Amino acid sequence: MTSDFAEMTLSDYLAAGGRLTSPGNVPPRYRAELLKLMATFVDSNLAGAAGFADAINLAPGIKARGAAARIVAEKLANADRVLALMGEFGADTDRYVQQHPWDTRLDRDADIGATRIEQDMRLAVFNYPFTGWADSVVMNLLMGTAVVTQLEELRQVSYQPLAEAFRDILKVETHHAKLAEDGVAALVEQGENLQASVDYWMPRVGVSFGIGDAGRLEQLKAMGLRRQDNATLKSAWEGRIRPILDGFGLEG
Numbered sequence: 001m002t003s004d005f006a007e008m009t010l011s012d013y014l015a016a017g018g019r020l021t022s023p024g025n026v027p028p029r030y031r032a033e034l035l036k037l038m039a040t041f042v043d044s045n046l047a048g049a050a051g052f053a054d055a056i057n058l059a060p061g062i063k064a065r066g067a068a069a070r071i072v073a074e075k076l077a078n079a080d081r082v083l084a085l086m087g088e089f090g091a092d093t094d095r096y097v098q099q100h101p102w103d104t105r106l107d108r109d110a111d112i113g114a115t116r117i118e119q120d121m122r123l124a125v126f127n128y129p130f131t132g133w134a135d136s137v138v139m140n141l142l143m144g145t146a147v148v149t150q151l152e153e154l155r156q157v158s159y160q161p162l163a164e165a166f167r168d169i170l171k172v173e174t175h176h177a178k179l180a181e182d183g184v185a186a187l188v189e190q191g192e193n194l195q196a197s198v199d200y201w202m203p204r205v206g207v208s209f210g211i212g213d214a215g216r217l218e219q220l221k222a223m224g225l226r227r228q229d230n231a232t233l234k235s236a237w238e239g240r241i242r243p244i245l246d247g248f249g250l251e252g
Helices: 004-015 028-053 062-087 133-154 160-189 195-207 214-223 230-247
Strands: none
Touching: 004 214, 028 062, 028 133, 028 160, 028 214, 062 160, 133 160, 133 195, 133 230, 195 230
16 A cells, blocks of 8 residues: 555655556555546446437438447447556456446436436436437537547546547547537538527536536646646637537527
8 A cells, every 4th residue: 555655755746747657556546536537438428329329310311320320439439448447447347338228318307417327427418318310419519529628638637548548539529529510510501490409408518517626626636637627628618619609600
């Protein structure tokens, strides 16, 4: 077990921008926060992929269905890459995917805020259902842009293998957000009224940035697992998504 002195030394190292590279040199408190971060990512991708998979056959044509199927496959691949890192910390990767019915959703009018369901670590936004293809595309634009914003932060985490994974995943998610933007453009061109979907998903995606907790943020900063606070990240997302929505004549 790491001594108090060693942990203090490691804290100073992390606070100064140091990097950890393997489970063997990770102290208990850091390990717990790191696993929570990875579980949230994996669970959210499994739930997101499961929900969007149901929308594939709602897509209006072969090209759209192919793009949706590719997004689902790539989200599962992203989850698998991070789950493999969890496996290095002892997670049972073979049983992990079977722990929850990832496609389950609450009623459309449910409002759970940022609450997680039991041991399922998915972000709360992935508990809500789609009403159809257009609704799913709007959600993917809003959430895809939020994920890009969050990954730009998380690619700097102090656990080097995860930082490298997030840097690669950021490229994939950036492409997903662009596909969703193209999908919204096509729907707008077809005369679809998307404002109700924007009104529904915008606050729910916003909640995914979390509720501010200054004390916890400082702890995560000291571990090198966070840099910016939730409000700053949410503001960055809003600054990114609102011009896109404005371009489509939508209010966000």
